[in-house]
Structures are given as C-alpha cells and as structure tokens.
Amino acid sequence: MPYALREALSAFRRSPLLAFLSIIAIGFSLFVIGLFGLTAWNIGRAIEKVEEKVEIVAYLDDATTPSQLELAQQEVRGLPAVLELRYVTKFDALASAREEMPEFQDVFSDLDNNPLPASLEIRMKPGSRTPDAVKRVAERLRAYPFVEDVRYGREWLDKIYQIRRLAGGAATMIGAAFALVAAIIIATAVRIAVFARREEISIMRLVGATDGFVQRPFLLEGVMTGLMGGALAALLTWGSYRVLSATMFRIEMIPGQWMVVVVVVGTVFGFLSSMVAVRRHLEAV
C-alpha cells in the first residue's frame, strides 16, 4: 500500500472521533443543501405547473378580416418565446362560456347576436414565462390595430417569479453558511492532525521529503472524509424523501445526477478544505 494511503487510513484509526465528526459535519452540511435541493426542486416543479398555465389572451375586433388574422397568426407563431397559438372564434367563445357558466345558460341562449369577441390564446415556451418575456409578447399583440385588449395574469405572474427567486436565494445563502461551517470543521481536523504529527513532519522535511509527499496523506484524508460525508448526505436526503413521501405528502425525488453532484461536491470540498488547512499549518511546522 502506498505510504500516503497508509498514513491517511491510520489517521482514521488514530483519531476515530475526529474523523467521525468531520464526516458528520460534511454530511450534515451537504444534507441541508440536499434538503434545500429537494424543496427547491419540488417548489420549482409546482411553479412550473402553474407557469404552464401562463396564457396571453388578445381579444379581437369584430371587424378583423381573415387576411389580417392570418398574417397576425403567422407573425405571432414566429416569435421565439411562443409555444402555441390558438384562434378562438366568437362561436367557440360562446360555446365555452355556456359550458363553463351553466347558470347563465338562459342569458346566452336568448341573445340576438353573440357579444363575445374572438380571441387569440397564446402559451409561452418554458423558460420564456418570465414577466418580462410575457410582457414583450403582450405589447407586440397590442400593437395590432384590430386587437382591442390584451390580458395576462400579470400580478400573480410577478409574485410567482419573486417567490421562486427568493427560494433560490435563501437556499444558496443557507447552503453557503453550512458549507462554511463544514470547511471550518475540516480545517480544524487537519490542524489537529498536523499538530499531532508535527514531529514526523519536521523529520520528513529534515531528511528531504518533498512538500507534495508531506501533504499527500492529509489531502487524501480530506478526500476520503469528503467522499464519506457526501455519501452520508446523499443517503440522508434520500431517506428524508422516502419518509416525507410516505407520511406527509407526495413529493418528487431530485434527479440522480444531483445526488452524484452532492457526493462529488463533498469530495472536492474535503480536498480543498484540507489543502488550504495543510498549506497554512505546514508553514508553521
């Protein structure tokens, strides 16, 4: 077994409590991030479902000619943000009004002529459902002389968008705070490990071990701690998903790639934390 690996493993044997604490610290920090990921993912999915219903309705003047209508439809379909455009005739509008509001059945059937306007209903592509994008399309429609009015759920659209950004921001901040805590714990563990082995390190330097050789066991220890912490976080996140799903409400598990990312982030994080700490503390030996 190579020297660095043997030394890194012996560090776990020599101070199991510290190694255990480091793994738990990374594990729980990443678990919090994982939980936020789970929450954010599910909020995101919920918002997407609401956002799918984002619709712009342009009411048309009765005097609109078929050629004007044809041209407008072509133009609007050509906009990159537009997913789907549907032309609703006056007749369709009345039919759906009758269906949706049966209590006014009498009113609608006694009419001499149909008071409801024809309309264009537009659905936006995913990713273009932001208030700005929706507003741009709405303005574009309003510019047609035969469009009488344009409606879209502007206020609630703004609100949904805000909630989404707030959730993202909060997850990032809290995640970062926990990551910092994990970094401090790893750095402390490395510091103690360096301190416990300062005699060995000074002898290693004395007899001509290279800096890389001196650092390698500590870095490897950091990588192993991070890997185990990341795996623990992935396990806890998955466990929470199972428990929540089974007891409270149906949620979706975050995608597998995210879980891999959690483990990889833990590993890289362990490596970087121990590198910073080992550089700093080896200077002092």
Added chain:
Amino acid sequence: MIKLTSVYKEYPRSGAALDNVSFHVQKGELVFLTGHSGAGKSTVMRLVQMAETPSAGEVRVSGFSSRTIKRREIPFLRRKLGVVFQDFRLLRDRTAEQNVAFALEVTGVKRAEISQRVNRVLTQVGLSHKAQSFPDELSGGERQRVAVARALANEPLVLLADEPTGNLDEWAGRGVFDLFRDINALGMTVLMATHDLDLVRAHPEYRVIELAQGQVVYDSKAAAKPDAPAPAPAAVPAEWTVPPREQLAIDIYDPREG
C-alpha cells in the same frame, strides 16, 4: 562542499546573527564549529540546510546555491545532508529500526532496499542488536546513535551535527564523537557545532572555526601556514569494528534516477 561567502544574517527582532562570515569546508574534512551560545552556530547550521536564506552573501552546499535554489529543490539538497541534533528528534512510537526506515520511506526509497540499508547503518553505529527497541528503552548515547544511523541512511555527502553531545554524559558523548571520526575516516565531510571545548582541545588534528557575536574570530586552517599539508584524519580506534570499505562504498541515491 560547504562554502559561505560574506554571509550576513539578520532577524527582524533579534538583529544581526551573522556578520560577514566566510569559510570553506572541503570534501572529507571534519570541522568543529565552536562558540558561546548565541554566537551563530545554529544559524550557520540552518543556513547550510537552506532552512533559511542569508540576508546577504552566498551559501553553497554540494552544488546548490542559496541565491538560486528553488523551494522545490530544497528536499533534494537535504537528501545529501545527514543532520543530527542535540535532542535526537526520534519518533517515540517507532522502534530504532522504524525510525531509520522512516527517513528512507519518505524520500521514496524502494521497499526492498530499505531493510537492507537500515541493517547496514544500524550495524555501522553499533546498534544492530537494539533494532527493535523504542527510543524510551535506549540510553541517551544509544538514541543519538540511532539518530546518526538515520542521518546516514540516505547516504549523504555531508553530516551536520548541531551540539550532538550536548545532552549526553561525557562517556556517551565521546562514544558518539568517535563514531563521527569513523564516519569521517571513511571519507564523509562532517561539520559539527559544539561548545564542548574539552572535546575540541582533545583533537587538535581537526580544523576549528570559532564564532563570536556572529563573526569568525578563529579558523585553525587560516592560522596554519598556507602551504602546510592538511592534517591527516585520525586513525580509527581499535575498539570500533568498522565494516570493510566495500560494504560502505555505497552508491549515492539520486531520487531523479527513480
């Protein structure tokens, strides 16, 4: 082998430690570096190991110059130096054998070669029978011998000894010094810092450099007539069994050769 040229060393707090120090230790010499505590002996030792750089002047050690050496080259210089300290610096949780092997392991010597070399150097210092003992089970003199064995394990060109007899009783100190003479007799350069003036006086055949307040105040080589031949190394005492030279004429380990 070791050449200091107009070396000055100042520390930010304590001020000047070395003041225009120049001397040249040639291959195969054994040199005493004497002086009171604080005269600058240890500073010279640290400069030779390139643990520090001079404030001015130049230190050259076996082809490396303090002016041009890069941080990553320092380990390779150290492999050509064997260093022994007053306080032994052995690892207490390892046996004598493991302490010596440690120096070889961490400089990348192949495992198959390590035990061979460990046996050889422990035999050389007369401690092969205590290979399995821990430092706490050894006397001061024996501990220092283990430290010497460790210093020799990487087959250095120079042995640096900073007060190697400082923590030893007179008898043990003489034993360790006799070991240095043997090593020197086999051709190794030895630079030994000491304030044991009795020891220095007892061996007038070796060169003495005396430091006081950071300056060289006496150098027996400069004081001697310039054309006088260098004193011959002392004969090996009969009570020391020295292995045959073939056994010790060891190839210098060069890490760059893999």
